Amino acid sequence: MAFTAKDVKSLREQTGCGMMDCKKALENSDGDMDKAVEYLREKGLAAAAKKSGRIAAEGVVFAEVSPADKAGVVLEINAETDFVAQNNMFQEFVKQVAQTILKQKPADLDTLLTLKADGSDxxxxxxxxxxxxTxxxxxxxxxxxxxxxxxITYIHGGGRIGVLVQFETDVAGKDGFEEFGKxxxxxxxxxxxxxxxxxxxxADVVEEEKKVLTVQAMNEGKPQNIAEKMVNGRIRKFFKEICLVDQDFIKDADLTVQKYTQETAKKLGGSIKxxxxxRFEKGEGLEKRHDDLAAEVAGMVK
Known part of the structure; x- marks a missing residue:
């Protein structure tokens, strides 16, 4: 029994499974839709697809460097609950994906999903x-x-934030560089x-900020020429807030990050740039799951 692209699309809408999984299911069931659904359920794909509609905004951010390959990765993998994020099986999966990325260099997520997972067929x-x-x-x-x-990598809060930083330097092997990088x-x-x-x-970000600062100065009753001078001063503060090298160094407010970098390079006898x-933060920009316990209990006793 033959099937069409429309049948594949219909099966995908019905089960939520991937396009290639639906195509394979129809091939194995000779185009019979009901048998294709059964095939997907037997393979566990339909159950997985059902779960894929649920909000996953917990999980972890993980970062790792392979000194032998001089390569590093930072990634975010999400789950529905923080409890699962602490699960050993979940954490091992995160590390397996990280190793796959490090060794096989996928260009994007779609490519990553098609690669053989590290240590697996x-x-x-x-x-x-x-x-x-599972x-x-x-x-x-x-x-x-x-x-x-x-x-250099850094993981904060047990996987809440992960950072991967790249340097151009000739002192990477010297004592003190790793501490600086951290x-x-x-x-x-x-x-x-x-x-x-x-x-x-x-440039458009700078121009937009200048417009906002100009309006603020004018609202303070300042004439145009004074407002322009005020904006020039305030835009410096804007750069200091949003640019890494211009920020005050968190361990010593008397230094900027740029100054700290320069002093470290001089101390180690080389150059650092x-x-x-x-920087990934777990769940940023994702819809969060909100559980209403009272409503859940009320629903159970109806």
Missing amino acids: LTVAEVLHEKVL IGENIKIRRFARMEGDL DIAMQIAAMNPRYLNEQAVP ITQYV
Whole structure:
């Protein structure tokens, strides 16, 4: 019995399973829709798909560096509850995905899911399905970043925030560099700078801030020429807040991050430049799950 692309789409809408899984199910059931649904249920894919509609905003951010490969990764994998995020099986899966990224260098999430998971004959997507079924919660690999070079990682709050920083330096092997790198990563975790330096701030962002500051100055009753001078001063403060190298160093407010970097480079007898960084915070921007215990209990006794 033949089937069409419309049948695949219909099966996907009915079960919530992936397009390729639905196509395979129809192939194995000779196009019979009911048998295809049964096939997906037997494989556990339909159950996993059902869970995939549930909110997953907990989980962990994980970061790791492979010194041998001079590569590092930071990634976020979400689950529905913090309890599951502490589960050993979940944590091992996170590490397995991290190793897959480090070794196989996927360009994006879609590619990652098609790769053989590190130490397994299954793809990352197949291992993910297994974990969803075994653990019983929706689990999603949300995002990752991979870098190469001289790298330092920092994880805060047991996986609430993860940072990966890349440096251009000739003192990476010297005593004191790793401590310096951790300080920079902690700065990023704590202060959440939006940009590395002034040059990285888009022109439209600067112009928009200048407009806001100008209106604020005018509302204070300042004439146009005075308002412009005030804006020039306040925009410096704006850069100091949003640019990593301009921020006050959290361990010594008398130093900026740039000054601390320069002093460390001089102390270690070489050069250090912060080239890029990634900061992930667990669940940022995601819809959160809100449990109403009273409503749940009321529903049970109806």
